[in-house]
Amino acid sequence: MHKFHSLTIKSTQSEPNAVIWTLAIPESLAEEFNYQPGQHITFKAQINGEELRRSYSICSAPSRQGEIDVLIKVVEDGRFSQAAMNNYQAGDSIDTLAPSGHFVVQPEEKANYVAFAAGSGITPVMGMIHAVMEQTDTAQFVLFYGNSKTSDVLLQNQIAHLKDQYPTRFSVHYFLSRQKVDMPVYQGRFDNDKVQLVCENMLQNIDVKDYYVCGPGAMIDSVCEALASAGVPPKKIHNERFLSDGQEIPLSEKTIEEDAGVTVTIDGANHEFNLKAGTQATLLESADVAGVELPYSCKAGVCATCRCKLVEGEVEMINNYSLEEWELAEGYILSCQAVARSSKIHISFDE
Ligand code: FES
Numbered sequence: 260m261h262k263f264h265s266l267t268i269k270s271t272q273s274e275p276n277a278v279i280w281t282l283a284i285p286e287s288l289a290e291e292f293n294y295q296p297g298q299h300i301t302f303k304a305q306i307n308g309e310e311l312r313r314s315y316s317i318c319s320a321p322s323r324q325g326e327i328d329v330l331i332k333v334v335e336d337g338r339f340s341q342a343a344m345n346n347y348q349a350g351d352s353i354d355t356l357a358p359s360g361h362f363v364v365q366p367e368e369k370a371n372y373v374a375f376a377a378g379s380g381i382t383p384v385m386g387m388i389h390a391v392m393e394q395t396d397t398a399q400f401v402l403f404y405g406n407s408k409t410s411d412v413l414l415q416n417q418i419a420h421l422k423d424q425y426p427t428r429f430s431v432h433y434f435l436s437r438q439k440v441d442m443p444v445y446q447g448r449f450d451n452d453k454v455q456l457v458c459e460n461m462l463q464n465i466d467v468k469d470y471y472v473c474g475p476g477a478m479i480d481s482v483c484e485a486l487a488s489a490g491v492p493p494k495k496i497h498n499e500r501f502l503s504d505g506q507e508i509p510l511s512e513k514t515i516e517e518d519a520g521v522t523v524t525i526d527g528a529n530h531e532f533n534l535k536a537g538t539q540a541t542l543l544e545s546a547d548v549a550g551v552e553l554p555y556s557c558k559a560g561v562c563a564t565c566r567c568k569l570v571e572g573e574v575e576m577i578n579n580y581s582l583e584e585w586e587l588a589e590g591y592i593l594s595c596q597a598v599a600r601s602s603k604i605h606i607s608f609d610e
Contacts, residue, residue, distance in 0.1 A: 261526060261554045261608060263303050263354040264288055269326060270349045274413050277332045277379065278344050279318070282355065284325050294358035295365070296321060296390035297383040297471070297499075300329060301356040301556040301564050306342045313339045313504060314556040314564060316382035317358060318414065320389035330413065332379040337504025356554055359564055361586065362473070362499035363387075366394040370468040375449055375482045377405040377474030381413050383499060384473055392425045401465070402431040403457060405449050405474070408438035432461065449478050454485030467491075472498040476580070493584065500561050500580045508559040508578055514539050519599040523551055524570070524607040534599055542574065542606060543594040553608065558595045565595040572604035 266288075272279040282300075284292045292300075299316040319328035333340040347353070364372060364387040372391055374384040381404055391400050406412050412433065421429050436448045444460070447453055470491060472482045479498045486496050502508070519534040523546060532549030534540065543565055546553050556564040560578035569590045574597040582591055594606060 263356055265352045266355045268347060268349055268351050268353060274330060275411055277330055277413055279328050279330050281326050281328050284327060291357045295363040296386040297363040298358040298360040300358050303354040306338050311339045312556045314562040318382045318385040320393060322393050330379065330382045334504045340504040361563060362497055364390060366391040366398055368395050368397050370398045371465050372400045372469055373462065373467050374471040375403045377449060377478045379413060380473035380501065384471055385414055385417060387471060388421060388429060392421060392429060399428045403434065404431060405434040407436050450481045451485045454482050455489060458489040470496045476500050502557050502559055502561050512539060513575060513577055513598045515599045517602050519602050519604055522605040524609055527609065541595055542597045553594060555595050560593050560596040565593050566591055567594050567606045567608045568610040570605040570607050573600040574598060574604065575600050
């Protein structure tokens, strides 16, 4: 379940400063790679002698059998994304962890969905739009998509194709921050004022079931705040931050105050190790030192690949950019961000 599998890159396709990989999913892995629209997969690769892990969202339509697409934004200093663009080609293989993530949609008939996406934040949203269109006959999706300029817009052809295919159920509004546009409403970033304007003028008569927000941290904060001040209940607002390849969120210097014994349940087996008082290691790092392999990607509290349930004990999280309130309430934690706060800890990846 939490194992990397070697998948073949069937084909590659260029997008503005990005590349799409189509990965072949063999029949034997079909069940494990069955995903919910909005989820991501994690790659592991040795690049210049260093093991790198990166998560990328699935952007293809669920109806495509035996293959999935991920979009990899290429960043100037991004070690993985540069290699993805320049070193990998069709026929190569890549170690891949099965889909995970909770930024997902469960399409329902007659429901209205709205997404605010910025830049490569379109990727998981694209998977959601495909699913809502394909899996219902009546649900609607409104996309607000922000970029610097037209030439940066990702997945433009796919979006146009969906508009042609579902003209009455899918609509898209493009916003540009560094290129002049004719209508002032479409000029600029998704800041608080812009989102309020959008809510008042474009969504006023729509009973929205769920809002999805994906982009850089500051954009997410602005959109979520504006939606909340427009009266949208928190449970209807879902967001996913992304880290650009190579971008890291610094860890704080929290330490544990007492020795701790940790039990980890994963794939039906229990593993145990100890933590010494004063260590600054997170549960994920300590497990690694103890030789217990756990799933992770960003190690920054963003991707939720390391999400598990705290079955017993207390932990404190350094950063949390991915778990929602209900997950915290049900005891889910990010093992890459959790430091022990009690002498006995039990976490499970099987729940
Ligand atoms: S590894 Fe990404 S949130 Fe922990």
